[in-house]
Amino acid sequence: MIGTVLIGSAPAFADNKIGGGAQAPDPSTDAHGDSDGKGTVSATAGAVVFDRSKNGSGQSAGPVASATNWTPPACYYAPKYTPEQLEKTLEPIWAAESTGYQWDAEQRDKYVKGNPYKDFNKEKSGEGYWWDSYVTTGREGDPGALDCKEDIFWVDTNDDPPADIPQAITPEVLAQLAYAEIRVPSTEVDLAPENATKVNLPTWAWLDGAKFKPVSVTASVPLLGVQATTTAEPVSVEIDPGTADAEIYPASGVCEIENGAIGEPYAQGKADETPPCGVKYLRSSGDGSYQLKATVTWKIHWTGTGVDGEQNLPDGAFGGEQDVVVQEIQAVNR
Numbered sequence: 228m229i230g231t232v233l234i235g236s237a238p239a240f241a242d243n244k245i246g247g248g249a250q251a252p253d254p255s256t257d258a259h260g261d262s263d264g265k266g267t268v269s270a271t272a273g274a275v276v277f278d279r280s281k282n283g284s285g286q287s288a289g290p291v292a293s294a295t296n297w298t299p300p301a302c303y304y305a306p307k308y309t310p311e312q313l314e315k316t317l318e319p320i321w322a323a324e325s326t327g328y329q330w331d332a333e334q335r336d337k338y339v340k341g342n343p344y345k346d347f348n349k350e351k352s353g354e355g356y357w358w359d360s361y362v363t364t365g366r367e368g369d370p371g372a373l374d375c376k377e378d379i380f381w382v383d384t385n386d387d388p389p390a391d392i393p394q395a396i397t398p399e400v401l402a403q404l405a406y407a408e409i410r411v412p413s414t415e416v417d418l419a420p421e422n423a424t425k426v427n428l429p430t431w432a433w434l435d436g437a438k439f440k441p442v443s444v445t446a447s448v449p450l451l452g453v454q455a456t457t458t459a460e461p462v463s464v465e466i467d468p469g470t471a472d473a474e475i476y477p478a479s480g481v482c483e484i485e486n487g488a489i490g491e492p493y494a495q496g497k498a499d500e501t502p503p504c505g506v507k508y509l510r511s512s513g514d515g516s517y518q519l520k521a522t523v524t525w526k527i528h529w530t531g532t533g534v535d536g537e538q539n540l541p542d543g544a545f546g547g548e549q550d551v552v553v554q555e556i557q558a559v560n561r
Contacts, residue, residue, distance in 0.1 A: 274305045275361075275401070277408055278445040287413035291406075291459060291525050291543025299407040301363050301371030304380075304388065304395040306356035306450055310347040313338065313357045313379065317347075337378070348381055355383040356450075358395065363404065398455045398531030399538070401446040405457035406527060406540055408444045414547040416464065416521045418505075419493030423552040426511055429476070430551075431502040432521070433490025434464055439523065455531030459543060462526045464489050464504070469517035469551070472510035476502050489523075512553040522546030 308316060317338065321331045336342045348357070360375035375394050382388050388395035418424070419431040439461045447454035463483045466475055482490050482504035490504035508517065524544050528537040 274307075274448045274450050275303075275396070275404060276447050276449060277405065278447070279408060279410075281443045281445075282408065283410040283412055283442045285412070287547075288410040289413065289545055291409055291411055291527070291545050294524070294542040294544055297541050298371070299363070299403045300374075300394050300400065301366035301369040302360050302373075302375035302394060303363065303400055303404065304358045304360050304375060304377065304392060305448060306382070307359040307361075308357035308379070310349040310352050310357070314347045314349075344381065351381070351383070355381055355386070358382050358388060360394075363407065365407075396448055396451065396453070398453050398534055399529075401448070401453065402455035402457045402529035402531055402538070402540065405444040405446040405455060405529070406543075408446070409442060409457060409459050409525075409527070409543065411442060411459060411461075411523070411525060411543075411545050412438050414464070414521045414523045414545055415549050416466075416490070416519075417492065418519075418551070423554055424508060425554055425556050426508055427556070429500075429502050429507045430505050431491065431493040431497075432464075432466060432482070432505045433488070433492050434461065434523070436488055439489065453532040455529050455534075457527060457529040457540065459525040459527045461489060461523050462542075463524045465522045465524070465546075466504070466506055467520040467522075468506045468508065469519050469548075470508070470510070472508065473517075474507045474509065476505045476507070508551070508553040510553070511555045512551070516550035516552045518548045519551045520546055520548045 317334065320326060321335065324331065338344050338347055348355075357379050358381070359379045360377070362372045362375075366372050377392055380389065380392075388397070394400065416432045417435055420428070424430045441458055441460040443456050443458040445454055445456040461484065463481050465481045467480065468475060485503075491502065493502070506519070522544050523546070524542055527540045527543050529540060530537055
């Protein structure tokens with residue numbers, strides 16, 4: 228059941244208004260959340276508010292790509308109208324007769340004449356809202372944006388939306404919408420040697436622990452008192468040296484997180500050791516460079532209103548390329 232609860236650490240709420248009260252958004256406009264001036268708290272269309280204050284940031288940050296074919300929903304259902312607002316929305320459409328007599332008659336029968344709703348459900352004013360579809364911001368041209376084809380439907384306050392409408396807002400759907408808002412740092416690994424390496428010299432690779440740390444986004448619907456926080460944590464980095472003339476450490480190319488770190492920074496005295504994460508180039512890059520690609524896998528999970536423990540979402544990945552110059556070892560003539 229979706230209950231009306233108080234959220235102890237809730238983000239700044241959108242100015243959501245239905246019928247003049249501080250509730251859901253006016254259907255003629257998108258909701259816009261209060262902001263601290265840094266863009267960390269904002270609202271998408273409708274009643275969903277995102278708190279991005281613990282998200283990744285910076286020009287190089289980017290979204291994670293799901294490791295499976297799953298993608299966050301391109302549309303969803305949420306409260307949009309009071310009974311009076313639905314009347315003001317539909318009556319002009321019917322009066323224009325632009326949608327055809329049959330459709331208008333079916334709609335009037337459904338929302339006015341008691342099959343199943345009477346007079347836009349005005350007898351339940353203040354006891355619930357009409358829910359309608361929204362397109363997820365940034366997914367307007369996505370074919371999935373057309374998946375929300377249900378007619379406008381009523382949900383009583385404190386009741387769950389119909390179970391047979393999978394895109395209706397629940398904590399899980401909020402977690403999925405927050406997944407799409409996750410931003411992680413560009414994947415550039417630290418290397419030693421830093422500027423140029425040598426043929427047959429092991430090059431150490433590691434992730435900057437201060438930069439690669441968990442990030443999270445919270446999505447909430449203040450009107451319903453529900454929220455979900457989706458968190459992404461780095462768990463491994465896969466190294467692609469950019470050439471077949473190289474050996475990778477470990478041989479799988481995947482450096483797993485150990486003791487809270489991925490890879491190990493090079494330190495003096497380790498020149499003869501094999502790096503736990505790195506690469507050894509077997510051929511010079513000549514006058515150019517190799518494009519080393521590093522892809523970080525992020526484990527993603529969520530928690531939300533009325534949900535016990537962490538729930539998993541598909542892992543995400545985000546990669547980047549960097550130039551690596553490989554030089555021949557110069558022979559010294561004595």
